Amino acid sequence: MSLVYSFAFFSLLLGGASTGTISKRATNPTVASTSVIGNVADASINRDSCGSSLIGDRALWTCRDSQPYGSNGVPTLPIWSSSASWSDFNLDGTPSTTLYGGGGSMTPYFTYPSDYCSGSTAGSCDDGTRYALWPDSPPLVTSNDGSTVTAYTWIRNYRIAGLSPEVADPSTTLYKLTYSLSTSDKNALPTVSIVNERFWAENSIGYGAYGNLVQDGTAYLFGKTSSGTVALAKVAAGSVEDLSQYQYWVNGAWTSTQPSLNDGTINIQNAGAGGQGTFYYSSYAKSFYWVGQAGFSVSADFYVTTADSLTGPWNSPSKFYSGTNGNYSLGAYSLQAHPDLLPSRSASTNEIYISYTKNDVVGDNVSLYTTPLIHVAWN
């Protein structure tokens, strides 16, 4: 498609053709300034790979492996595979970096199905493998009726030996989170239930785990396969649990037939840089953003790509920020964006908060996780 033709094509999609104006296609933003706000943490729990979602007037953070600190300040046992915690907003609307609540139980926040070595809080099995039920994305809030907030998280059921999965494209559990806004216990976390421990079957695409967002009442769910294909599904936000309502982006159109894992027509090129990250809509830029890390990267190098439509075309990801890496062999990962932490609680201003997990070695070869939160002003 020639450049001129593609401009005309997009102006048609955006309704610009009727006025004769040519709409500008999304471009990747560049950085005006950055500032490190601090470490998102609570005093008592060492938490890996956290992401945030807005629940009511607070941020809910869900994290991977979590553990207490010993009396020497070094993280100690037990490890539990996921945890959740709250943070507040300061009076000026900026996010507090202090996490609180959810530290007591020392059991996985995302409950283990009984057949996934649930006898261990880390999902450790007798044969030395482990069910690492780790969230890749924060909960997707699908409704808030003023009294109850409903959200969902998709977690791929990786069974790992070391860090190698036994099945490259495992099944995916769908979890539902429910929170009463009138709860009397400020520290209580949303309750979690398992909708289906194999919502997506083994050797199919784990839609929702790689990234997700709700736009105009529709939930858009990205999945990434072990071969690097990024695929997209959509469903009405109120019908997330109903597989029969899903549509899938296949060969340039929406269809209700779920494609196979290796379908050659489902990849959305440049929807992400290959690693973990966050999709969101910028109402300031009137375009979709993805912020995260490159594939096979363990450094805090942040990439951004943008598109007019979630189905693309997406621009080539561009690197916009490098944070300080930790001194562990896997020094930085789980790069995230936090649109819900912006003062408007949505990306209606030309800025974003980003974070990553910095992994440092302390004590006797133990990982200490910190979560630097960085404010980015775009040009």
Ligand SMILES: *[C@@H]1O[C@H](CO)[C@@H](O)[C@H](O)[C@H]1NC(C)=O
């Ligand atoms: C790694 O970083 C941690 C945390 O800053 C520090 O305590 C430790 O001494 C560092 N280790 C090495 C080998 O530099």
Ligand SMILES: *[C@@H]1O[C@H](CO)[C@@H](O)[C@H](O)[C@H]1NC(C)=O
């Ligand atoms: C530290 O732990 C990592 C991960 O378990 C391991 O790969 C590495 O060999 C360990 N290093 C030392 C010095 O024990």
